[in-house]
Amino acid sequence: MDVVYGNSDYIRSATSSSDKCSRYKDQKTFKKEAALHKWAKVLLIVLSVCLVFALGSVCTLAVLLTHATHFNVSVSDQGHNATDYKEQFDVLHNQHEETLRKLNRLNHSTGCALCSVHWIHFGGKCYFFSTVKMNWTQSRDHCVTLGGHLVIINSQAEQDFLTSKVKVTHWIGLNDLDTEGHWFWVNNQPLNDSVEFWIKRENGVREPDNWTKGHPAGEDCASLGHPAGETDFWTDAFCFQEKRFVCEAAAAV
Ligand SMILES: [Ca+2]
Ligand SMILES: [Ca+2]
CATH class of the missing domain: 3.10.100.10 (Mannose-Binding Protein A, subunit A)
Incomplete structure (x- = not known):
């Protein structure tokens, strides 16, 4: 037996189909937005971690550069001190040598002994x-x-x-x-x-x-x-x- 729909039934049926389709679309859109929101959170966390590491690296480099600068200055100062001491030593050594030569000449000219008395x-x-x-x-x-x-x-x-x-x-x-x-x-x-x-x-x-x-x-x-x-x-x-x-x-x- 054929089923015959009236206009109102047809309209209700069409309307119901349209609602289902709309809910389906809404659900799909909601899922997409939820997925996007989830990825956005993950991306934000990753970026935050990278930023923290970048800041840490910058701080470490700054500390190392500061130490390297101080070390270079310290080595430079020590180098200057060593040079100064060497020059002072050379001056004193030359004065000592000259004094010994003068004493030797004096001993020869005066007949003085080269050793102390009783030696x-x-x-x-x-x-x-x-x-x-x-x-x-x-x-x-x-x-x-x-x-x-x-x-x-x-x-x-x-x-x-x-x-x-x-x-x-x-x-x-x-x-x-x-x-x-x-x-x-x-x-x-x-x-x-x-x-x-x-x-x-x-x-x-x-x-x-x-x-x-x-x-x-x-x-x-x-x-x-x-x-x-x-x-x-x-x-x-x-x-x-x-x-x-x-x-x-x-x-x-
Ligand atoms: Ca013995
Ligand atoms: Ca012994």
Whole structure:
């Protein structure tokens, strides 16, 4: 059976379809706007983060540039100071050299000695042979107060000169106080094994022997000669013993 619509039914039907279409369009538009709004928020967050990072980078660069500038200024100042000190050192060094030359000429013209009174000149050095006795440490310190140091023997010629001047044992500037068997001069230089004059007796007994009888710490200070009278060579002895000593100092030239 055919269904026949009246005009009013047709109009209602058409109107209903139109409304549905309109709601559909509205819903679609709303979804689009919501999606756009969501992306806009994401984009805004990303831009904000980038902006924060950019500001942080600018601040870091500014700090680094400030430090680099200060560092350059500091290095520049130190460079100037080093140059100034070098120039002052050169001036003082030249004055010192000139003073020594004048003193040398004065000594030659007047016949003055190159060493102080009671000191003996040999090989460009001055030597003082004490007449009093002290222990090794006191001897070392006394030489310093006299403007020198306990003698440091660097050659056969120097050894021969010293032995020609002494008749009894004297302290020299050599010790193994820090480490047993490691001998050092008072200028902290180690003993050169090719320039040493330890006693080597025919019976095979040699020095240094670090004798410990009565004194377990052993013998840690070197002397020219032995109490028994051998003065041509070195021996180690108890540092607390009192002996005469030899000081050495630079000559005036
Ligand atoms: Ca020793
Ligand atoms: Ca000894």
